Every structure is written in structure tokens, then in C-alpha cells.
Amino acid sequence: MTSAVLKCCPVDVTVNRSLSTGKLHRVELLLQTKLAPGTLDVLLSKSFLCAPAVGVSNMIAKLAKTCTLRISPDKLNFILSDKLASGGVSMWCELEQENFFSEFQMEGISAANNEIYLELTSENLSRALKTAQNARALKIKLTNKHYPCLTVSIELLSVSSSSRIVTHDIPVKVIPRRLWKDLQEPTVPDSDVSIYLPVLKTMKSVVEKMKNISNHLIIEANLNGELNLKIETELVCVTTHFKDLGNPPLASENASQARNPEQMAEVHIDIRKLLQFLAGQQANPTKAVCNIVNNKIVHFDLLHEDVSLQYFIPALS
Amino acid sequence: MPLLTQQIQDENDYSLVASLDNVRNLSTVLKAIHFREHATCFATKNGIKVTVENAKCVQANAFIQAGIFQEFTVQEESVTFRINLTVLLDCLSIFGSSPMPGTLTALRMCYQGYGYPLMLFLEEGGVVTVCKINTQEPEETLDFDFCSTNVVNKVILQSEGLREAFSELDMTSEVLQITMSPDKPYFRLSTFGNAGSSHLDYPKDSDLMESFHCNQTQVNRSVLNIEVATDDEDTRFLY
Numbered sequence: 001m002t003s004a005v006l007k008c009c010p011v012d013v014t015v016n017r018s019l020s021t022g023k024l025h026r027v028e029l030l031l032q033t034k035l036a037p038g039t040l041d042v043l044l045s046k047s048f049l050c051a052p053a054v055g056v057s058n059m060i061a062k063l064a065k066t067c068t069l070r071i072s073p074d075k076l077n078f079i080l081s082d083k084l085a086s087g088g089v090s091m092w093c094e095l096e097q098e099n100f101f102s103e104f105q106m107e108g109i110s111a112a113n114n115e116i117y118l119e120l121t122s123e124n125l126s127r128a129l130k131t132a133q134n135a136r137a138l139k140i141k142l143t144n145k146h147y148p149c150l151t152v153s154i155e156l157l158s159v160s161s162s163s164r165i166v167t168h169d170i171p172v173k174v175i176p177r178r179l180w181k182d183l184q185e186p187t188v189p190d191s192d193v194s195i196y197l198p199v200l201k202t203m204k205s206v207v208e209k210m211k212n213i214s215n216h217l218i219i220e221a222n223l224n225g226e227l228n229l230k231i232e233t234e235l236v237c238v239t240t241h242f243k244d245l246g247n248p249p250l251a252s253e254n255a256s257q258a259r260n261p262e263q264m265a266e267v268h269i270d271i272r273k274l275l276q277f278l279a280g281q282q283a284n285p286t287k288a289v290c291n292i293v294n295n296k297i298v299h300f301d302l303l304h305e306d307v308s309l310q311y312f313i314p315a316l317s
Numbered sequence: 318m319p320l321l322t323q324q325i326q327d328e329n330d331y332s333l334v335a336s337l338d339n340v341r342n343l344s345t346v347l348k349a350i351h352f353r354e355h356a357t358c359f360a361t362k363n364g365i366k367v368t369v370e371n372a373k374c375v376q377a378n379a380f381i382q383a384g385i386f387q388e389f390t391v392q393e394e395s396v397t398f399r400i401n402l403t404v405l406l407d408c409l410s411i412f413g414s415s416p417m418p419g420t421l422t423a424l425r426m427c428y429q430g431y432g433y434p435l436m437l438f439l440e441e442g443g444v445v446t447v448c449k450i451n452t453q454e455p456e457e458t459l460d461f462d463f464c465s466t467n468v469v470n471k472v473i474l475q476s477e478g479l480r481e482a483f484s485e486l487d488m489t490s491e492v493l494q495i496t497m498s499p500d501k502p503y504f505r506l507s508t509f510g511n512a513g514s515s516h517l518d519y520p521k522d523s524d525l526m527e528s529f530h531c532n533q534t535q536v537n538r539s540v541l542n543i544e545v546a547t548d549d550e551d552t553r554f555l556y
Contacts, residue, residue, distance in 0.1 A: 198444070202412065202441075202442070202444060205411075205412055205413035206411055206412065206446065208413075209407050209408075209410060209411045209413075210411075212403075212407045213404060213407055234451070235401060235404060235450065235451050236401075236404050236408070236448060236449065236450045236451065237447075237448070237449045238408060238411065238446060238447070238448045238449075239446065239447050240411070240444060240445070240446040241444065241445045241446070241447070242444055243443065243444075244443075
């Protein structure tokens with residue numbers, strides 16, 4: 001067994017790997033909170049660091065039943081890319097580890113492929129982290145207990161100032177190197193229209209009601225800051241008009257001159273997929289952009305504080 | 318807002334045009350009678366009556382007086398159409414069933430005439446939703462012939478108390494018996510179930526009694542498995 005310890009500031013990862021079988025035995029990912037224990041300030045700081053992690057895991061649990069967690073030296077990614085299983089929807093969520101953890105240690109399979117890909121059931125992670133809302137310390141390790149697990153150890157402080165540890169073992173599947181190519185960051189398509197989203201709560205209320213009437217929905221927008229949600233059945237047509245939303249500056253000058261600002265780009269999508277995406281957003285994001293490729297795909301690009309989320313819904317065939 | 322002003326210019330010949338500052342004044346009342354998919358709307362210059370019927374034996378009516386609306390115009394003597402009430406309610410509550418405190422959703426309702434769809438314009442916080450609901454041939458609704466001169470007894474109760482009473486009724490009873498009398502027990506709901514008979518009495522000077530006019534004692538029975546819906550307004554019983 002070789003044990004490779006790579007210290008990259010300020011993070012330590014220990015990998016125990018069998019030379020003969022190449023099987024990964026143990027990877028230790030140590031995340032600890034910033035300050036020394038024992039003071040009130042520390043407790044507040046700790047819950048401040050843990051709460052956003054809980055928020056992200058809750059959001060992911062709402063967006064994807066099963067997802068891939070990719071761990072690299074700088075970032076954590078939650079990935080949904082199994083087009084067949086998700087009905088064409090894909091998701092790429094990214095957070096910089098330094099914005100969340102004061103200590104972060106990881107080491108991948110090799111120096112050249114310094115990444116770890118794990119498949120897990122999202123709800124297991126959010127449920128485990130729920131205990132960590134007001135934790136004193138949070139440790140996550142990759143362990144092997146008959147099968148690979150993400151072991152989440154949460155140190156809680158009780159009223160009597162004595163601490164107790166709650167441990168959750170989340171079964172994970174380590175994804176082999178040969179499958180990593182299917183889990184790369186999706187290329188953002190050249191969109192026909194790019195527009196800032198309205199208040200997501202309003203969008204969600206409207207789409208929830210529209211779902212009672214129809215299974216499909218048309219989302220359309222133009223470069224004049226207008227976005228419409230439309231449903232149409234034999235019995236009823238409902239259109240919700242959002243105005244004055246603003247459009248982000250276009251990447252290419254030529255594109256903006258060529259296109260009529262009033263002209264709508266539209267996509268017919270499954271209404272449940274849109275509702276699932278909206279239901280996953282608990283707070284209004286710092287930045288929310290919607291990119292539409294006419295009749296092909298709608299791409300949502302959100303930033304929640306330090307977490308970026310991209311969600312792709314394809315057109316109905 | 319350009320969308321609405323264009324609409325208003327065309328509306329002079331419309332059979333029915335109505336505006337409400339708060340759509341919930343309408344949706345709450347309609348929810349109370351929503352026990353079937355379809356409803357018949359009957360509008361005159363006095364207001365709108367929405368009727369829901371079940372198997373020709375139960376009829377619920379919601380009356381929304383013209384005075385409730387900020388604007389109310391009916392061109393002909395009466396306007397009638399049949400509409401999908403489920404869809405209508407989904408549209409009226411498009412911005413959410415429970416409104417955020419302090420926000421109001423405004424409604425403008427337009428009906429061009431026979432064969433045209435019902436148009437709804439709902440606005441909340443600058444966002445406008447336009448709904449176009451197809452209408453159908455109105456069906457004959459039961460006319461219970463509530464002629465005022467034949468009214469023997471009239472009791473008006475606050476619906477909250479009555480709703481509580483209805484929820485406590487013994488459902489093993491096949492019938493609900495309603496007794497009204499100028500003498501005691503004044504107003505009584507009775508059931509006859511497996512455990513025995515039970516009576517709920519409302520004295521005529523009870524707080525829940527809005528008005529009580531009884532000329533003679535009357536006992537009526539009705540089948541108990543009918544759903545009863547009450548809204549936030551007073552419930553009326555006319556016998």
C-alpha cells in the first residue's frame with residue numbers, strides 16, 4: 001500500500017491505494033472550521049460556514065435525485081449529466097472550496113488526474129448536513145466500509161457545553177476515470193437571446209398554476225427585456241408577461257446589431273422540468289440570467305452568493 | 318400599460334366588462350361552490366350569478382353584486398355562458414393561492430358575446446397574465462323557484478358557526494333534518510345515526526343568527542351525503 005500525502009496549502013489529503021489492484025482504499029477530505037473552539041464568536045462563525053453548505057445540499061436535493069460530486073483542488077461540483085435518466089436536463093453547480101472551507105484537503109487518483117468523482121443520492125447528503133446547521137465542526141471523509149462511503153462527522157455542542165459527534169455514512173459510487181469525459185462542464189451554447197430573470201417566486205407561483213392546465217410550456221424572450229411564459233390547450237390559453245427585465249450585454253457586437261430587439265426566441269419545454277428548477281431556488285439569487293437558443297434549449301445561469309448553478313432544459317422533441 | 322389600453326379601445330361592444338381591484342373578492346366566492354367541473358355564468362346589470370349543479374338535485378349559486386366591482390358593464394339584458402370552473406379558478410389564482418401580504422392582484426374580465434372566449438387580465442406588481450378561456454353553450458339550470466311570496470320561514474346564519482355544525486354531523490345518519498319554528502327549538506339540525514339521534518339547536522337570539530323570521534313550524538329532511546360548501550359571506554337558507 002502506498003500512502004501519498006500531498007500538502008497543498010492549507011489542505012491535506014491522504015490517499016491509501018493498493019499498488020497491485022489500483023483500488024482506492026481511503027481518501028481523507030478534512031474540512032474544519034476556522035477558529036479555535038471554546039468561545040461564543042467561534043460558535044457563530046461555525047454556523048455561518050455550515051449553513052451555506054446546508055443550503056447548497058438542499059438545493060441540489062431538489063434539483064436532482066442522483067448526482068455526481070466532483071472534487072478537485074479548487075472546487076466542488078455537483079453534476080447532473082445523465083441525459084437519458086433526467087429526460088435531457090443537465091446541471092452544473094460549482095463552488096470554490098476556499099469560500100466555504102478554511103481547510104480543504106484532497107488528492108485525486110494521480111497527480112495528472114487530481115480529481116475525485118463520486119455518485120451519490122442527493123437527499124442523503126442534504127439530510128446528513130441538516131444536522132450540521134449549527135455545528136461546531138464538520139468533517140467529511142471518503143471511507144470504505146464494505147463499500148465506499150462519504151462519512152460526515154458533525155460535532156455538536158449541547159447546552160451543557162459538552163460536545164457529541166453525530167456521524168452519517170452516505171454510500172457513494174466512485175466513478176472510474178474512463179467515464180469522466182461524460183461529466184465535464186457543458187459548453188454554453190451561443191444563445192439567440194440572453195435576459196435577466198424576474199423574481200423567481202413570482203415565476204414559480206405562475207408555473208405551478210400553469211402545470212394544472214398543461215404539460216408543456218413555451219418560454220420566450222427578446223432583447224427588449226421582455227419574457228413570456230405561455231401555455232395553450234384546446235380549452236384555454238394563458239400568457240404571463242414579464243417586462244423591463246433588462247438584457248446582459250451581448251458577447252458579440254455583430255449579433256446585437258443584426259437581431260430585431262422585439263423578436264422573441266422561444267423554446268417548448270416540459271413544464272415539470274421548469275417547475276423543478278424553480279422549486280429548487282429557495283432565495284432570490286444574486287444574479288440570474290436566462291439564455292435561449294430558439295427551438296433548442298433554455299439555459300439558466302444563476303449565482304447564489306458563492307455558488308454558481310447552470311441548468312439546461314432541452315426543447316421537447 | 319399598452320396591453321390593456323389596446324384592449325379597452327375595442328371593448329365598447331363587449332357584452333360584459335368588469336374590473337376588480339382585488340381578484341380574491343371573486344375567487345373566494347367561486348371556490349366555495351366549486352364542487353363540479355363546470356359552472357353557468359349569468360350576468361345582468363345587477364351582477365353575476367354563478368351556478369354549479371350536481372345531477373339535477375343539488376344547486377349552488379354564488380351571487381356577486383355589481384357594486385363589488387370597480388367597473389361593471391353588461392350591454393344586453395342578460396349574458397349567459399357555461400365555463401370550466403376549475404380552469405377559471407386556476408386562472409384567477411395564477412399569481413398564487415395565498416397572496417403575499419400587502420399585494421393585491423387586479424382583474425379585468427371581458428366577454429365579447431356568444432361564441433367568444435372569456436378574457437381575463439390579471440395584474441400583480443407590474444406582471445400581467447392574460448387568460449383566454451373557451452366558453453360553452455349554457456345548459457338549462459334548475460329553477461328552484463324561490464318566489465318571495467311563498468317564503469314561509471327565512472333564517473340567515475353566520476357561516477362559520479354553521480360550518481362547524483356541519484363538520485360535527487353524525488355521518489352514519491342517512492338524513493339531515495332541519496326544523497324551523499317560531500317556538501322552541503327555533504332552528505334545529507338533527508341526525509339519526511347508529512349511535513342514536515343528535516340535535517344541534519340554535520336559539521333565535523344566538524350571536525350566529527343574523528336574522529330569524531319564522532311564521533310556522535316546518536320540518537324538512539334532506540339526504541345527508543351532499544357536500545355543503547360555505548364561503549366567508551353569510552349563508553342563506555330559504556324555505
